[in-house]
Amino acid sequence: HGLDSQIVIVGCGISGIGAALKLTKHGFRNVRILEATGRSGGRIKTGKMGNNIIEIGANWIHGPSEANPVFCLSRQYSLLDPESLTPENQDLAIGGHPPWVPNWFSSSGHKLTPELTGPAVELFAEVLEEGGEFSEQGGEPYSSVGEFIRTEVRQRAAERWQGDSLSCQSVRLSLISTLLKAECCVNGTHTLDTLGLGAFGLYKTLPGLDCTFPRGYEGLITNLMNELPTGVVSYHRPVSCVHWQRVVRKGGREYPVVVECEDGERIPADHVILTVPLGYLKKHHGTLLSPPLPLHKLHSVQRMGFGTNNKIFVEFDQPWWDNDCEVIYLVWEDESDLVDQVSDVERLWIKKLFGFTVLKPTERYGHVLCGWIAGHESEFMETLPEQDVTHSITHLIRRFTGNPTITPRRVLRSQWFHDPWTCGSYTYTATGTSLQDIHNLAEPLPQQGEQPLQVLFAGEATHPSFFSTVHGALLTGWREAGRLISHYSAPSTFQPTRS
Ligand code: 6YU
Structure with missing residues (x-):
């Protein structure tokens, strides 16, 4: 039959x-x-915020190239921008980390310079990449990605930056806490301490520069x-x-x-x-x-x-970031101890938000940012009334820019943990x-x-x-x-x- x-x-x-x-x-x-x-x-x-299209769930085609069936179908249905279809775009092998142009803001209301941020970004990328190599080796030196990164970063930072001022070293380590939180979002985990080191390399990236659906x-x-x-x-x-x-x-x-x-x-x-x-x-x-x-x-x-990663969309009348900026990172200067979770979720949940990606092109979206927050802090955020979220976001941006007048026009967040048919965002390989x-x-x-x-x-x-x-x-x-x-x-x- x-x-x-x-x-x-x-x-x-x-x-x-x-x-x-x-x-x-x-x-x-x-x-x-x-x-x-x-x-x-x-x-x-896909949802709407005012006249703008926003993605409440999946955002990008990860690795848009011939081996990716989502890319091939979307091309067939004419759903992509011409630049996403170019051979150059498909050939870019960037290992899942698009080379976004960043702006760095600190909790004391300053912008951080590339001289300060560069060495920390480089060190983090280097250690993260090494973390993916254990799945093809016989054993893992630590059980979690978190332990591995913290240990290696501390050791290498102490060697490499010993000639720099203590405050410079401290800001760089705080910056790495921000990158740890960003990595929690990528992986959909509460903390990198529950992300398995031995299995970290199982996830494979495809060539192609991640693209969105216009x-x-x-x-x-x-x-x-x-x-x-x-x-x-x-x-x-x-x-x-x-x-x-x-x-x-x-x-x-x-x-x-x-x-x-x-x-x-x-x-x-x-x-x-x-x-x-x-x-x-x-x-x-x-x-x-x-x-x-x-x-x-x-x-x-x-x-x-299976963890939680949520988005908080925030619209502004005017941008407070650079014209070419694609991602905004927020660095808490009291986080030099390499932390990716907060001590008091109800009071400090907003510290878990690592920053924002900028919706591009501006002609299409206006001045809209997408904030990213993972973990239990994100699950708690879901329970708050929308005006509380708006208040916390406004306060956060005013503090980091040092500009007490910035006011978002609109705020909208996803709530994947409390979606009864999903109960979180996506899968990760736990310890x-x-x-x-x-x-x-x-x-x-x-x-x-x-x-x-x-x-x-x-x-x-x-x-x-x-x-x-x-x-x-x-x-x-x-x-x-x-x-x-x-x-x-x-x-x-x-x-x-x-x-
Ligand atoms: C991607 C991206 N992206 C952001 C956010 C989320 C996800 N993903 P479904 O849940 O779709 O379907 C199940 C259905 O079953 C559903 O309709 C239910 O209602 C129904 N159901 C449940 N119970 C039922 C019942 N009892 N009876 C009847 N029906 C029932 N993926 O490619 N690009 O940018 C993102 C992102 C906020 C929440 C994503 C992204 C994940 C995808 O959305 C997701 O995998 C698929 O849509 C799931 O489809 P499905 O059919 O399986 O389930 C190193 C290393 C790192 C590892 N990770 C790095 C990669 C980064 C992953 N990134 C994702 C990032 C974002 C931002």
Whole structure:
């Protein structure tokens, strides 16, 4: 009954959509997506602030080049600016860190000079890069990226900067605290002390200078959805439990799985592709699957990290940064002890915000900044009334610029931790994790027996090298669709791709 098999996909983010498209294009006739919310796209979410388009979720195509399926699809749908399509842009191998033009402000209200900042930025980049080398070596000298960076930075700073004044050394170390906080945002972790050193190099970058969607990331979702047969997606249909290892009869057929929805509907299926975020799975694994996840899989769900990274958009009448500035960093001069978390979250949460990226081009966006804040401080920020956030941001900018009159026109923030269907932002490789944990997350249930592949797992967390990205998520949707296609054509020859 190959092409007639009943396939239910839980979640209409990019991985669910990718799986559904591949299956329906192959000829599967009974594919259905159940989505908890009223929209498709999941963590791809474009919003508006006044007349401006803003990305509440995913921002960039990381590594826009031929090997990136998100880039190739977006090019096909004409969603990108011409400069993002140039061969020069695609060839740039910058290792995931775009060479942004920075402005540095300090908590005493001064701008910091390149002479002061340069050596610290260089030292941090050097140590960070070395941190990625342990995944291909036999062991890790420390368990976390945080410990490694702190130890190496302290040692090298003491050697290299001994001829400089104490105040210069102190500001440089404080600056590195800002970069630690920025790295918390990149990785979606509360602190680099919970980011595993041995697994840090697992994440792979693709060539190409990161680019954005001039008319919004959600344009990609709209185009993909247009290719799906109508009626495939049911919205406002949260799945409460996937019952597997059953024998359910309906319409003269037997099914091994029943998908139970919150509204009581029970849908029999041959296969379920689960694309719920890892954060959701961590919180609900006990009720979402019956029988529960096998222990080795559950332990990997618990070991892998899923943290919070939020954005705070701030609009101004006039810029207070340089014309060519692409990123604004805020340096707290009392943070020379290399800290990436605050001592009192409720009082000091704003210190965790490392700074702002500048929305470009100005002709398109006006004077809009995007602030970035990760971790528990970010989760606390989500609970505050919007006017409290606005007040804290205003105060912060006035202090760092030394200009007591700067007033934002509008402020808008994301709240990914309190989104009940996401429970955070994206996956990171926590201390103690390895590639095996990601393979465990991706492993279908059951692997053997008469009815294999009852529950399959897709979503960004299940990609071995592109976790935390849109292209990683899309590839996992295709991977699981491919697993089913192979199952019904040549079951013994299928090997899922592992990179
Ligand atoms: C990228 C970027 N980007 C910023 C922010 C966020 C993310 N990412 P989905 O969640 O989309 O879909 C699941 C669906 O399931 C969803 O619709 C739910 O409603 C539904 N659901 C849940 N429970 C259900 C139930 N019970 N029943 C039914 N339905 C249910 N990625 O490529 N570029 O710039 C960013 C960013 C603030 C929050 C991002 C970025 C991550 C992507 O958004 C994300 O991976 C995919 O959209 C996920 O798709 P999905 O289908 O898996 O799930 C060294 C090293 C470092 C490692 N990291 C470095 C890389 C940097 C990563 N950076 C990201 C940065 C930003 C800024």
